[in-house]
Amino acid sequence: ILAESCWHIFVLLKAYKLNCLEPNKKEIEQFYDGFKHHQQHLGVTLRHRKIARMLKAFGLKKTDAVLEVGCGIGTVSGLIIPNNKKGKFVGVDISAESIRLAQNSYKKYTHASFLVNDMGDFNTDVRFDWFVFPDVLEHIPVSNHPSIFKTLRLFSKPNAKILIHIPHPKRIAWLRTHQPEQLQIIDQELDVLNSIQMLQKEGFVLSYYQEYALHHKPYDYIFMMFRTETKDTAFKLKNVITRAWEHWLSKW
Numbered sequence: 001i002l003a004e005s006c007w008h009i010f011v012l013l014k015a016y017k018l019n020c021l022e023p024n025k026k027e028i029e030q031f032y033d034g035f036k037h038h039q040q041h042l043g044v045t046l047r048h049r050k051i052a053r054m055l056k057a058f059g060l061k062k063t064d065a066v067l068e069v070g071c072g073i074g075t076v077s078g079l080i081i082p083n084n085k086k087g088k089f090v091g092v093d094i095s096a097e098s099i100r101l102a103q104n105s106y107k108k109y110t111h112a113s114f115l116v117n118d119m120g121d122f123n124t125d126v127r128f129d130w131f132v133f134p135d136v137l138e139h140i141p142v143s144n145h146p147s148i149f150k151t152l153r154l155f156s157k158p159n160a161k162i163l164i165h166i167p168h169p170k171r172i173a174w175l176r177t178h179q180p181e182q183l184q185i186i187d188q189e190l191d192v193l194n195s196i197q198m199l200q201k202e203g204f205v206l207s208y209y210q211e212y213a214l215h216h217k218p219y220d221y222i223f224m225m226f227r228t229e230t231k232d233t234a235f236k237l238k239n240v241i242t243r244a245w246e247h248w249l250s251k252w
Contacts, residue, residue: 023185025094025118031185032072032095039073039098047214047221051134051165052079058161058208058225062086064129067155069119069148070094070136074102080132081112088126092117119148128155131162137195138166139186146198153202162204162226166190168211171220192222205229 023031060066060080064087071077071091081089089112093099102114118140131152140148152162169189175182176189196206208225238246 028185029094029096032093033097035184036073036095036098036101039075040101042075044075044079047135047165048076048079050214051076051132051163052083054165054223054225055080055130055132055163056083058163060084060130065126065157066090066130066132067092067126067128068132068134070133070139071098071102071114073098074105074114076132076134077102077106077112077114081106081109085109085111087111087129089113090115090124090126090128092119092122094118119151120144122151122155124155126155127157129157129160131156131160133162133164133166135165135167137164138172138188138190139184141186142188142190142194145195146201149199149202149204152204156228158228159230160204160228161207162199162224164195164222164224164226166222166224168219168222171216192224196224199226200229203229 060083062084064084066080066084066087066089068077068080068089068091071093072095074091077089077091089109091099091102091112091114093102093114093116096116099114099116106112106114137145152160169192172183172187172189175187199206204226205228206224207227208223210223211219212221212223213219214221
C-alpha cells in the first residue's frame with residue numbers, strides 16, 4: 001500500500017511539474033490521502049514544536065477555542081489539544097484519510113473534533129479565539145485565500161488571533177529550481193504583503209512578524225501573528241515597580 005501511494009504521488013507531481021497542469025480538488029485530495037504515510041514517518045519535528053511553542057507564548061489559554069486549518073493526521077494538533085482542555089479544538093483537512101487517523105489518535109479528548117473540509121463551505125456553531133495555519137497556506141491556491149479569510153472573520157470571537165507559519169518564499173523558489181521533487185502538489189511562493197493586506201481587509205492586523213532560520217541560514221520560515229483590529233484601544237501605564245525593574249534590566 002505504501003509503495004502504491006508513493007508511486008501515485010510521484011506520478012501526480014511529475015505531471016504537474018513537467019506539464020504545468022492545474023490540479024483539481026479531487027487530485028489534491030488523493031495526493032494528501034497518500035501523503036499521510038510521509039506524515040506518519042516524519043512524526044513530531046522541531047518545526048511542529050516551534051509552532052506549538054509560539055502559540056503558547058502568544059497567550060493560548062486552557063479555555064480557548066482553536067481552529068487548525070490543514071491539520072493533516074494531527075501532528076501539530078497533538079501539541080495543542082492538551083493545552084486547551086477546557087476549551088474547544090477543531091481540526092480540518094481536505095484529506096479524509098488524514099482526518100480518520102487524527103480522529104483515532106485523539107478520540108480520548110472530548111473537546112477535540114476533526115472534520116473533512118477545505119474551508120470552502122466551513123460551518124460550525126463554535127466561535128474561535130485562535131486560527132492556526134501550520135505550513136498550510138502555501139498549499140492552498142491563493143485564489144481561495146480571500147474567501148478563507150472572510151470565513152475566519154465570520155467564526156471569530158471579538159479578540160481572535162491568527163497564527164500563520166509558512167516557508168519563506170525564497171526557500172520555495174530555491175527548491176523549485178534545485179530540488180523540485182521536495183515540493184508538494186501545490187507549493188506557492190506566497191506574497192506576504194498581499195496576505196497581510198487580504199487579512200487586513202477582513203479586520204485582522206499584523207501584530208508580529210519574524211523571518212528565521214529553522215534548518216537553513218539565513219532564513220527558511222516566516223512566522224506571523226494577527227489580531228482582530230479594535231476601534232478603541234485603551235492604553236494603560238505599567239505600574240511603577242514593573243517599569244523600574246525593566247529599566248534596571250536594560251542596563252545589562
